Amino acid sequence: MELTNYLGLAAILFAIGSATVLLRRNSIVVFMGIELMLNATNLVLVTFARMHGDITGQLLAFFVMVVAAAEVVVGLAIIITIFRARRSASVDDVNLLQS
Amino acid sequence: MQTLALAPWLVATPSLGAAILLLAGRRTDRWGHWVGVLASAATFVVGLVMLLDMFGMAPEERVAHHTVGTWVDAGALHVDLGFQIDPLSMTFVMLVTFVGTLIHVYSVAYMSHDLDRRRFFAYLNLFVAAMLLLVLADSYLVLFVGWEGVGLASFLLIGFWDHERVNAVAGKKAFVMNRVGDMGLLVAMMLMLATFGAVDFETVIGASAQGAPGASQAVMIAIGLMLLLAACGKSAQFPLQAWLGDAMAGPTPVSALIHAATMVTAGVYLLVRSGPVLEAAPDAQLVVAIVGAVTLLFGAIVGCAKDDIKKTLAASTMSQIGYMMLAAGLGPVGYAFAIFHLITHGFFKAGLFLGAGSVMHAMGDTVDMRRFGGLARLLPVTTITMGLGWLAILGVPPFSGFYSKDKIIEAAFMGEGWRPWVFGFAALLGAGITAYYMSRLFFMTFAGRRRWASDGPDAPHPHEAPALMVWPMIVLAVGSAGLGFALNVGDGFVHWLEPVVGHTEHHEPVLPVWLLIALTLVLVVLGAALAFRQYAMSAVPTTPPHAHALVRAARVDLHQDDVNEALVMRPGQYLTRALVYSDRTAVDAGWLGLAGGIGRFGDRLRRLQSGYVRQYAAQTLGGLAVIAVVVWLLSGQVG
Known part of the structure; x- marks a missing residue:
């Protein structure tokens, strides 16, 4: 099986993830889109590690996973706090930081 | 010279007096004026001790320096705070402290009803200190400190009664016009630094006396003309003469001390001190003589038409300083006589001003001579003292003016070509006009019928001034009468100044001396007789009668203010207005536009x-x- 197919899959996953972030308003769903983009990135890292026979890429993928896990914890906490305060999970309602 | 170390005390003593009076404030109101008198008198005593010491020395040893310390030490520029003690500076010290002390005493009585008398004496002491620093300095830079100091004191004292706007304006006018002259002195100093690398008298005058090697003629002319500009500002010479008349807004003792006897003669001192600099630039020297001749006629003409007793005397001061300037511009042959006339003038003009103050005191501060008349019987002492001053300024032998002014007229007739004729006849004519307007002043005030209201609530009750005012007048009158003769014995004063101004061979005037003396006396008698006929024999109208164009012009100082306003003030205002306008429309608009553009750009960016x-x-x-x-x-x- 061609390794480049993994890259294609990663690109498709990244596109779906970014489209989710850009198009959906629910912050939980946006969050899922971000996770999808992170995993697409991980896939690219692992694939290239395999292609070049270099373990660094795989190592980096673990780092990304750890950081992503931490980010999920903090991010979900923020989303819940905002939801409690404003009874809304829409990212478009949180636009206080503007000009 | 053993007493040389006393020199700093000449400046320090009156400074101390001024400092005590100004810093201690109202606490010294009750006795402060005596502190002022004491400081001035003590300075006179110090000066006298130094003078007596100088008398005991050989003439060539009489020029000495006393350096207090280094003032400026910056690379190539090195200026010491030093004093120049020589016959010329000691002459000025004696004039300033002697006349100054008399006027201090006079002021104790004259200003006795003024709530601010203490402040007045503080300023007078400040003036004496600055004037002494001016004449004792041994470099142009130290001289400049005194030069500015007397300007400040003059400003403060002209505007002393500044609760009246006109007095404050007069003070400002004097200050601004003096600044124009001060610029000249500054530029002269800069040129000296660039040319000689120093501003002390020894270097600059020493190099000039040897023909100023290394300096081009153009630079020497520029230095000479800039020194002349400085002298014109301080001494109220044409074309910077307009402030002196207005300066009469100050109290009369101030007019006597600053605007007659001492400060206004500082320009003459500067030019005589810088004599060799001017000799190295004969063209500049010629301009000095021309300025002197023009001013002596200008002042004399203005004096003929003024009805204000103080402004008449101011015009006369201007004219007499014109004589001194003329003498200073004639070269070494005139220096000694310029100073000689300066000394005698200091006595008789201070005496005349104090007399005018006494008349004003008697007449309830009226200055209009058309409202005087017939005061001789009521103010006998004032009449006699002013009479002696009057005879002195006329140059009637054997009074002071005869010895000093006639020598200047004689010197003006020396030389070659057209100069002796032009300068000589200008000086001669000036003597005749002087006789006319001073006699006019004297007769209008003391002779004729009384022209003041003798009844009614505002009627003055003329009475002789108190003793503190009368005695200084008497002393100055004695000086006016006898000083010229005393200083002229065996050409004593000329020889006394020789270590400074140098010895000059005797020149013969283009006309014989006896003829000049005779001509002068004839003109003086004619002028006095004309004034006698007009103002003593016939009635004087109490309002100025309609007169021909020259008299009308002279009444407004030959339109000096109009000329200044048209030539300098208004173009200056237009220039500043144009500059403000272009600053707003071009410079400000450009930068504000740029700032606004950046702001608008940021505004757009913010929408992101x-x-x-x-x-x-x-x-x-x-x-x-x-x-x-x-x-x-x-x-x-x-x-």
Whole structure:
């Protein structure tokens, strides 16, 4: 099986993830889109590690996973706090930081 | 010279008096004026001790320096705070402290009803200190400190009664016109630094006396003309003469001390001190003589038409200083006589001013001579003292003016070509006009019928002044009468100044001396007789009668203020207005426009911050895409 197919899959996953972030308003769903983009990135890292026979890429993928896990914890906490305060999970309602 | 170390005390003593009076404030109101008198008198005593010491020395040893310390030490520029003690500076010390002390005493009585008498004496002491620093300095820079100090004191004292706007304006006018002259002195000093590398008398005058090697004629002329400009500002000479008449707004003792006897003669001192500099630039020297001749006629003509007793005396001062300037511009032959006339003038003009103050005291501060008349019987002492001053300024032998002014007229007739004729006859004519207007003043005030209201609530009750005012007048009158003769015995004063101004061979005037003396006396008698006929024999109208164009012009100082306003003030105002306008429309508008543009740009940029997270995400993604495309294109090119 061609390794480049993994890259294609990663690109498709990244596109779906970014489209989710850009198009959906629910912050939980946006969050899922971000996770999808992170995993697409991980896939690219692992694939290239395999292609070049270099373990660094795989190592980096673990780092990304750890950081992503931490980010999920903090991010979900923020989303819940905002939801409690404003009874809304829409990212478009949180636009206080503007000009 | 053993007493040389006393020199700093000449400046320190009156400074101390001024400092005590100004710093201690109202606490010294009750006795402060006596502190002022004491400081001035003590300075006179110090000066006298030094003078007596100087008398005991050989003439060539009489020029000495006393250096207190280094003042400025910056690379090539080195200026010491030093004092020049020589017959010329000691002459001035004696004039300033002697006349100054008399006027201090006079002021104790004259200003006795003034609530601010203490402040007045503080300023007088400040003036004496600054004037002594001016004449004792051994470099132009130290002289300049005194020069500015007397200007400040003059400003403060002219505007002393500044609760009346006209007095404050007069003070400001004097200050501003003096600043114009001060610029001249500054530029002269800069030229000296550039040319000789120093500003002390020894270097500058020493080099000039040897023909100023290394300096071009143009630079020497520029230095000479700038020194003349400085002298014109301080001494109220044409074309910077307009402030002196207005300066009469100050109290009369101030007019006597500052605007007659001492400060206004500082310009003459400067030029005589800088004599060799001017001799190295004969063209500048000629301009000095011309300025002197023009001013002596200008002042004399103005004096003929003024009805204000003080302004008549001011015009006369201007004219007499014109004589001194003329003498200073004649070269070494005139220096000694310029100073000689300066000394005698200091006595008789101070005496005349104090007399005028006494008359004003008697007449309830009226200065209009058309409202005087017939005061001789009521003010006998004032009449006699002013009479002696009057005879002295007329140059009637054997009074002071005869010895000093006639020598200047004689010197003006020396030389070759057209100069002796022009300068000589200007000086001669000036003597005749002087006789006319001073006699006019004397007769209008003391002779004829009384022209003041003798009844009614505001009627003055003329009475002789108190003793403190009368005695200084008597002393000055004695000086006016006898000083010229005393200083002239065996050419004593001329020999006394020789260590400073140098010895000059005797020249013969283009007309014989006896003829000149006779001509002068004839003109003086004619002028006095004309004034006697007009103002003593016939009735004087109490309002100025209609007169021909010259008299009308002279009444307004030959339109000096109109000329200044038209030539300098208004163009200056237009220039500043144009500058302000162009600053606003070009410079300010440019920078404000630029700032506004940046602000508007930032405003646009701010709209990108919408607060919508998804928009930021899209921007990030878009940016990423752009970077990716650029990297791809670049790598394609490299590959």
